[in-house]
Amino acid sequence: MQPEDLERALGPALGPTLVGVEPFVGFAGRLRFRREGALDVFRAVHGLGFAHLSLVGGIDWVDHREVFYVAWSDDARQYVLLSTEVPANDAHLESATPVWPSADWHERETWELVDISFDHHPDLRHLLTPDGYAFHPLLRSFKLHEPEELEVKTRHV
Amino acid sequence: MAGQPGVPFLEIEALRTREFIPAAKEALGDLIAEKGQAKLIRPVFNWAGRNSLFPLHWGLACCAIEFAAAFGARWDAERFGIVPRSTPRQCDLMIVNGTVTWKVAHKLITLYEQMPEPKWVIAMGNCATGGGPFRTAYSVVPGVDKLVPVDVYIAGCPPRPEALLDGILRLEQLIRERKE
Numbered sequence: 236m237q238p239e240d241l242e243r244a245l246g247p248a249l250g251p252t253l254v255g256v257e258p259f260v261g262f263a264g265r266l267r268f269r270r271e272g273a274l275d276v277f278r279a280v281h282g283l284g285f286a287h288l289s290l291v292g293g294i295d296w297v298d299h300r301e302v303f304y305v306a307w308s309d310d311a312r313q314y315v316l317l318s319t320e321v322p323a324n325d326a327h328l329e330s331a332t333p334v335w336p337s338a339d340w341h342e343r344e345t346w347e348l349v350d351i352s353f354d355h356h357p358d359l360r361h362l363l364t365p366d367g368y369a370f371h372p373l374l375r376s377f378k379l380h381e382p383e384e385l386e387v388k389t390r391h392v
Numbered sequence: 393m394a395g396q397p398g399v400p401f402l403e404i405e406a407l408r409t410r411e412f413i414p415a416a417k418e419a420l421g422d423l424i425a426e427k428g429q430a431k432l433i434r435p436v437f438n439w440a441g442r443n444s445l446f447p448l449h450w451g452l453a454c455c456a457i458e459f460a461a462a463f464g465a466r467w468d469a470e471r472f473g474i475v476p477r478s479t480p481r482q483c484d485l486m487i488v489n490g491t492v493t494w495k496v497a498h499k500l501i502t503l504y505e506q507m508p509e510p511k512w513v514i515a516m517g518n519c520a521t522g523g524g525p526f527r528t529a530y531s532v533v534p535g536v537d538k539l540v541p542v543d544v545y546i547a548g549c550p551p552r553p554e555a556l557l558d559g560i561l562r563l564e565q566l567i568r569e570r571k572e
Contacts, residue, residue, distance in 0.1 A: 364531060365494045372530040379528045 236311045238264035245279050252276060263313040270302075270319045270328050277304075277317075277334040284308040285315050288331065291341035293349030295374045300326050300351055306335070327352040348373040434571070441484065441510065442567040445560065448483040448503065449476035453490025455517040455550040462553035469557060472564075480506040485563070486540070487556075491519040491526055492533040504540045512543045512567070514559055521545045 241264045242256040252272030259265035268276045285306035294301040304317040321328055330353040331338035342353045343362040350371040353359060361368060370377060417424075423432055451459060462469045463476060477483050480503045492500060504513070515536050518524035523534035536542060543566055546559040 363495065365497070368494070370530060377530070379530075 236263040236308075236313055236315075241266060241283075241315070244283055245276075248279055249275060259316050261314070263308075263311065263315045265316045265318060268317065268319050270321055273319065273329040273331070274333065277331050280306060280315060280317060281334050284310045288335035288337050288341075289314075291331065291338055291345055293345040293351045293373070295323075295349055295376075297323070297375055299323055300349060302328055302345065302351055304331065304338075321351060326350060327354055329354050330356040332357055347371065350374060438567050438570050442564040443473045445472075445474050445485045445512075445563070446477045446483045447474060447485040447487045447514075448480055448507070449478045450503075451489055452492060452496070453517075453519060455489035455520070458550045458553055458556060459487060459489045459516065462556045467553040467557060469553075469560070472557070472560065474560060480504075481508065483507050484511045485514065485560075486511065487514045487516050488520040488536045488542075489516045489550075491524065492536050492539070493531045494533055495531065497533055497539055500536070501539055510570075512563055513540050514544045514546065514563060515542045516546045516556060516559070517551055518547065518549045521547065524549060 238256040238258050242253075245253055245256075245266070249268070249272065252269050252275060254267040254269060256264045256266050266276070266280070285308045287307040287309070288304060289307050290303075290305040292303055294303070299320045299322055301318055301320050303319075306315050306317065307313075308315070319328065328351060330342055332342070333355075339357065340362055342356055343359060345351050346353060346356075346359055347361050347364050347368070348371060360366070364370075364372075420432070450456075461467060463474075474485075480486075484507060486504055486507065488500070504511070513536070515521045519526065519532070520536045523529075523532050526532040527534050533539060544559045544563045546555050548555050551559075
């Protein structure tokens with residue numbers, strides 16, 4: 236499956252939600268979309284046979300943040316990369332759990348490490364960091380703390 | 393055990409438990425009156441305790457590999473009476489063998505509180521001692537002594553089984569000198 240095939244299959248259904256499909260090494264393509272129609276994109280891509288979601292992650296680009304999804308198709312034996320941008324001061328996005336249940340923990344991780352909230356997530360709790368943890372360690376604004384300073388803010392036991 | 397002449401309470405071959413205690417009391421009566429019961433019994437407890445340390449059988453990180461090796465055939469820590477137990481209710485020694493994160497901190501404290509008194513803690517390796525190479529990381533407790541009282545620190549990354557055995561023997565020294 237080539238980027239053109241993806242664009243041909245998804246373009247009419249998604250309309251302006253689909254920003255574009257570009258080649259990406261090792262993948263069927265990199266599909267960029269607007270976050271408003273995220274759930275439609277997930278459903279459409281799932282409908283193309285990409286039934287296994289293997290990764291959700293986030294990147295902090297300082298002025299905005301990027302959320303990316305990697306899905307695998309058993310029929311095409313290919314990955315596809317989906318990515319969208321959210322503004323840093325309003326970082327939230329529709330959850331992919333209705334389409335891919337495996338997005339659950341990945342989105343919890345993205346939420347606590349990169350501070351991107353997922354709407355209608357079934358169970359948005361801390362996964363790797365303790366409850367009540369006040370930091371988002373994968374943000375570029377996060378500085379290494381003195382251990383004592385960190386301890387005061389995270390001590391909950 | 394063969395009884396020794398002149399020491400009546402050692403002739404316990406034929407004694408049941410309920411007969412042993414009055415016999416021992418009778419034999420020790422003068423000593424107890426002279427020195428006090430606690431002072432007399434304490435060394436016996438210390439002797440029993442330090443020769444039957446039961447560490448909690450758990451592993452946090454790579455030090456657990458050395459912990460496991462110390463109880464294997466080559467170093468055989470069981471010859472010191474050290475037997476890892478899988479429930480904290482049966483343990484009197486917690487060997488913190490690895491990096492402690494804030495996520496696991498309250499579970500560690502729960503396990504420590506479930507252990508019956510008297511109990512001891514060994515911080516094994518640099519991570520448990522002071523955070524190790526992850527000291528400035530966002531998720532690591534800089535030393536397990538922030539959470540529970542530590543009796544013996546073992547340096548190394550990871551310490552070899554000999555170092556762990558040395559730490560345990562030092563702890564046995566501490567228990568030998570214990571007064572209360």
